Amino acid sequence: MGKGYYISRHLATAAMVLAAIALLTIIALSVVYNREKSKNAAKFTNATTSPVPPTQKTPNEPWDKYRLPDTLSPEYYNVTLWPRLVKNANGMYIFTGISGVMFTCVKKTDLILIHSNKLNLTLFKGHHAKLTGQSGVTAPAIKTTWFQMETQYLVIQLEGKLKPGKSYWLYTEFTGELADDLEGFYRSEYMEDGEKKIIAITQMQATYARKAFPCFDEPGMKAVFHITLIHDRGTTALSNKTEKVTIDGTAVTRTIFAPTKKMSTYLIAFVVSDFKYISAKDKKGVLVRIWARKKAIEDGQGDYALKITQPILEFFEKYYNTSYPLSKSGMTMIKNKTEPWKTGVLSLTERRLFYTIRRRLPMATSRGVLFWFGNLVTLKWWNDLWLNEGFASYVEYLGADYAEPTWDMKDQTILYDLQRAFAVDSLTSSHPLSRKEEEVNTPSEISEMFNTISYSKGAAVLKMLSEFLTEPVFAKGLSNYLKQFAFGSSVYTDLWDHLQKAVDQTPGVKLPYSVHEIMNRWILQMGFPVITIDTRTGNVSQKHFLLEPEAVVDRKSEFNYEWFVPIKWMKKQQVQDQLWLLQKSGTLNLVNKNEWVLANLHVSGYFRVNYDLGNWERLLSQLESGHQVIPVVNRAQILDDAFNLARASIINITLALRTTKYLLHERKYIPWEAALRNLNYFFQLFDRSEVYGAMQAYLKKQVKPLFEYFGNISSNWTAVPSGHTDQFTQIIALSLACSTGVEGCRELTRNWFKKWMQNPHNNVIHPNLRSTVYCNAIAAGGAEEWNFGWQMFQKATVAAEAVKLRSALACTKVPWLLNRYLEYTMNPEKIRKQDATSTIGYIASNIIGQSLAWDFVRANWDYFFKMYGTGSFSFSRLISDITYRFCTPFELSQLKRFQKDNAETGFGSGTRALQQAIEKTTAKIKWLAENKEPVHQWFLSESA
Template sequence: MQRVGAICKKVFVMHPPPSIDQSNARAIIIAVESAEVCERHDLSGQACDLQVLAAETLQSSRGPGGVIHAPCGHYASVYDTTYPSVAMADVWFNPLPDIVTRVVVRAAKQIAKWSEIEVSPLPDQGDVLYHAASVSSIVDTRDVDSTYFLPNTTVPTHYSISLRTDIHNDVRTFSAITRIYLTVLVPTDLIVMHVQELNIASVALYRVASTGGNEIWIDSPTYMIDIVREHVTFRTAGMLPFGNYALEVAYTGSMRNYQSGYLASRYRNEANEWRSVGTTHFQATLARRVFPCYDEPALKATFELKITHHRTYTAIANMPLAGTDIDPNDREYLVSRFERTPLMSTYLLAFAVTDFKTLRNGQHEIVVRSNAQDDAMYALTVGSTILERLGSYLELSYYDYMPKMTSIAVPDRGTGAMENWGLVTYGEPSLLYNPAVNTYRNRKRVTTVIAHEYAHQWFGDLVSPRSWDFIWLSEGFATLYEYLATRLAEPGDEYWELFSVEVVQRAFLQDANERIRPINWQAATQAEVSSLFDIIAYQKAGSVLNMFRNVLGESEWRQGLTQYLTDRGYDAATEENLALHLQRAVEGKDILPPTANVRDLLASWTDAPGFPVLNVYRLYRDGMMILSQERFLEQSVLPTGHVWHIPFNYAYESSATFYDLTTAGWLSSRAAKLETPVPNDEWVVFNKQQTGYYRVNYDRRNWDLLAQALMANRNAIHRANRAQLIDDAFNLARADLLDITVVLRLMRYLRAERDYAPWYAADKVLTYLYDKVRATEHEHAFLVYVDELIEEIYATLSVDTVGQGESTLYKYLRQLITGWACRTGYKDCLERSRAALRKEFLPGQGETSVAVHPDVRAVVYCYGLQQDSAEEFQLIFQRLMASRNQAERTDLIDALGCARNADSITSLLATIVFSAAPDTTFVYLSEERNRVFQAIYSGGRAPTLALMNVLSDSVSVQQLLAIVGEGTITNAVMNIAQRTNGAEEMARLEMMLTAMNGILPSAPDTSSPRDDLVDQSYRLPTDTVPTHYTIRLHTDLHTGSRAFSGIVDIEFDVIVPTDAIVVHSRDLLIAS
């Protein structure tokens, strides 16, 4: 240590990084000298160990020019500068500004940081690191406008809705009469509820006797609509005393083409005729677009629904059909009557009017267009199993609460789904699966989306969130059980293996933003409510719930959930309700820390933004560890007074108990000291199978031990933890908390990796780095590195064939590895792709066409088309135009975007323009035009250049702009810019932007001396650009009033990170 310390001092004295001032340099030298004293005198204890920590931080530092100084490294072999992955590390990690400087500065800061932390001694209860310090509550300072909430002087009890639709003729309006039965809780002359964009024709108020009997008309209230808050206030002639009433409203409304309210969709039937169908989507605040209602989730009521529709169509709803009558006013129409629903929230009401067919398996139904019935058989089978297994798991059968389950596949609706109680709606790719044309990924999507929506039947439908603040009680559980329920129903598919990489690690990426919201977050306006449906409500909440599932134990967890659902059934809930029943399930059991309760433990994760990194610093001489926590951010860590209650467990080389997920202890203070039996020459891994929602960082020596262990025997560490180590290490390096060389050395073991989850994590790292080095002088070194990782495993895989009995995760792995092989230029991969593509579309004379298996089609089609395959391109495009399978269409679009032939890409973009013609033969679904752009700029540099050529032509840009909208074009420009490397590509990008000048606000102005004559401060900044305006105005001009009120929704893209949104306004009084 003395010699190493002396050399390190010499390096920093002789070659101080340019931004290090003298005080920081001096602090570094002191740290090294302190470490030398500790070593020289063989001192032990906390003070010296903390100084050693500061000194070890320096061991990853570099000298001038990015040269790595081996004497400062813990092991000189780590810094083999002949190995390209290390020599180019700084360049590959380009987004971190001056990593040399920041490593050194951090070393100096680390000394002070460790000296500030109070390291707690071991508590008497063994290694449970729980302390009396209470959870640091995060005070919610969000200023929500409470006037958006209903006053609750009246509450609903029942809705009777009669609606007439002519969707069979593609008529996009409807008429309805809704009678709202309500109770007046406080004497009032105002009845306030929600309404949006409904044209009210008449209103009548009736008194309802508590003993039954006829309803008595008492008033025709006047009404006033607040279009900003979407309230309608009915004013009665006099005060209404406490009691029951019925308010009847007659009105008309309009249908939409997107997910809000009563929706219209179109599809082509067997005769190639366009047919229109109607479905609904009311979450979160959209029921008010179809009927006046108390549109808040806690205000539950029952519903009776009557739908008048053409006799050639059928109506379905949440409940079974009670009967069908002929419309007395028009015998070509039927009136479908449905049974009364249980108590439920307005956003869960649903109906559909279609000419579809129904497939049945007992009480489980799939409704689908007639030319897709075969594609629905898988969903019919797997859905029945999932619903039954979930009911058994929760000890609450679904059919004890609802008499039937119907799922409907809605054409041209994208991939979304909605959990309406008893009538779940899906975009077709999320419900239909045809093994002849769809891939294993499509099958996984269908299975997990069904599981997600069916989990909602308990979490969200039977028990709804008390307010949208607690939407995570719905979406978090559904996210967790979309994976767990598939393990119950289809254990062979191994989807649960993907939870940590697809859910936990995905949540980390967004939750590492400094401005991210906590799980519990208040919302009042419609925009605020909509913003809550994000990764925090879904992936983060699901991850935190899974952490507590493991902490409490599966038996206690299930017991608590069953009690929770039973107690709150047909009602709404808050986090406190959930915590109460989980607490009862663990009472009297040695599961939680002393004096702790579920509510406080859970609140430390739900009330605070972000998540922690658990720092594990080992004191090797003493067999001790110092555990500390701090908030992790994407570019740093953030000092915070908040303390998470972190449950931890660990495995080590001689005790690799990765399948025992029992909590070993809790870190409930900023730092604590832990005595462990881990030998000083063995590795340790915290957070077994990544069940905890936090990252883990180690001292450098432990990272080196882990890298050595993986190289020696990867299976010594669980595959979930191998994925965790890669993902944690990479993101710690991005935040400048770990040297990138640690990541690259750690990943060298991948040459022997055969499991998908670690490769999933590695793929994100490699993709990130490749985007930074492509088309630079460092690209070759990177490709050498990738080649070393994939060479052995590629030799075991087939690019173009599928074997019998392949597991789902094996198929995922094959696509990932063969994709990298073709991308990096493997001759075998490219030739096999090309040959398989030609064998399907252009077989030789006397040969029979052999279809590429769907499970290998993504790689074969994409890289087969990258070899100037104009003929195959046209044939694939023709298949796209003929296909009725929406998931297959998406895959075909992605393949077409890979073409290297510039003329092919240009013609593909031209079909978007031609598709707008009245009698066009080029048919795209609503979201597919945008998908074409995504496929092109994601397909490689050649198709991207072809796209840039098109966007450099002002006429072409204007034509495309008129069809796909500004948002799609702007998004394409941004993605092209993000994929631009090097001076040559930058010059090409600037040429394109110059050509687009004046067409898109996001395109920069071409500089001119004349600009100097204009006051630039009058122009809007270009860090945000608008993509769409939705404008709603209310005027009383007929009364002579010259005033108006309005609400405008401005959708925009952020081009440059900013905290200011600047738009124009004049003489407007802004209310909210």
């Protein structure tokens, strides 16, 4: 259990591109092309001499602080970069550059602090920089310069003071490594036609722009950027003007980008590659280009992206009441993640754009409108990251739903955001959406903010806000907010102000309190409530939901962990008026107490729901007698709420298990997916105990009708269903049937894989089903099957296919193969650095591989921390993956020993993930002590 599964190229291309195109098409609202400018390239020099800092410094100097002082404000950057796509004499890939930044002095100072990390700066008369005045202003001489490594500053002390209101230019020349570390300006590699190709790309978010050129690298420090790239003939840097030049005898191309609007450093992105493109114009004449590897373009993998751009663009123009201002726009598919580029070009992972990862449909592209919303109006500091990321995670569903209305995209928010957020936000180690600025300072603390709370809880809370305001009011307030703060920075209270104005201007929309008062309770305190409804009395109450009810919450809350809760509900089949629960308890108007009540209708609110036992019984009876009466998303809600309420010891575990009995009749994707996630949790708890056999037998009985159903409608698994979400349910049917031993399933997968091995050039396995087939066949086989899978992985030219194989290789039950695979993760020639942590996670999801992965990471902790710990967004996921199965006192002691043994090295961006692993393991130990035997007996009785 627990292995991912994937979808076909055409289906996944369609699914993946929707949000990606939103990301592309809306970016440019923050940009208007200005006149083209030329910039002469300069010679680049490599310097390694570095003056040292003064030996006499008092503690807590400005350069010891992670936040920039408020003395200077950048206005304009002029940056030229020259990436070398071949190794130099020292065997390194490098880039060279020159940069000029014009800044205005805000307060009198004799100190300049500018971020610079891992750059070798050329010396100007013994100093790392040169300072001149703007428009006849005389600049003071530079006294000394040095690098402050901890805070990543180039420190420049002056002999005189800079004058307030005056502008100055700071010039630097530098050399940097074009490393494969996914940070700043870096390189990516791929194979095409047997040849290794190198491309230079960027990942500036959150604090990596300083690795590309010296800059004031904070989101509120906006400026205009004029960027020039010098690159090899035959490669392309996407822009509006290129020219062929010769520099120091080398024939190169110089690409000049139009100056941007004012923007933050983390939003800069560019690509140098030999990619090809397809293009088309929309109804308004906007030229759209899709760039990708030559093979990908030839195979038509970008066609859907081109086709779907227009409806997505149409939707967001209407939604934001703002027209798309550019005459052209481009989207680039690469193998690594980068951020948006303000001149109308977007770089995405090819895998994320063309295909789905696991089951996420368009959400795998995520970030749909983040790059429009987050670019046009930028957060002032990373403590409010949720406003950008959460907003993007929410509205991407709206654009996808508009473009493909039959896909039921809005309903899937409960799977990919709400339920995902619940899992983290029910722990005492969670945190509020908006944190205090002083809590987010270091690069690792900033990186830690890119988590489930910011993304998924942010989306769920904004969805709830939109629901109780109504979508038109929400969109109106948002549009006005964006117009006022365009190309500037804001805080969340600015958004509340504009939404409140929209409420005040709309007759019929009434709130019990202001938007500020309602929403502050949801973003300034962590967690969420469980709403309990007693249908015997009509009483409704709220309580902070924690998976470990007796755990002590260290974080104080000015609201005492109470919320203003909007509750939509229904009696039997009659929708009732919305109830606002404004205190710890309230009352529902119940006339007939023998009718079932369902709260959080259409799962519009961010809370769980519990009922008295009588109402639970009535809901279970309705599910088994006619489950279609209950909305499909609420069927998923009932399953997920029940299991988590049982994990928190609020209801009996057997009551939660009974919610799965009706699945014999269920054919819809969202309820099955919700059930599968909770059952996967049970598999992880029990697959090493005697409970596992009885559980397997029960689930085999439940999934067999679904397996047979899809066998019938797919002509014995030779076709895919016509319905979009049905195709995902078909994947669940095959995956769960094989893992529980439904007759005929494993034979089916083994035969398909065997045919492919016999004819590697003709893969007869349907793309939708390949992940499940690969995993089951490799698990059932030995070294021969594994080695074949490895060879196909090495030869894979389609990104999604490579991911499927990389995941499936972790399914083997042969320990030495898993150990060898783990070793491959430390060899970039075999497993790319950006894929190493997820590969270890795949191995850890295998019952045989879990302990191997845990021991491997512990033994090589210094290496993994150095590679990923200080900034990589994937690092916290690595810790979660290798500890996911932990549920015994011995494993808890191992975790605590691991924490103690590596305290000196640290845990960086994985610090919170480690705390959560300890908390989760502690809760599981207690829960198992109380529930293991009842669960075992229930499965035994129901599987008979």
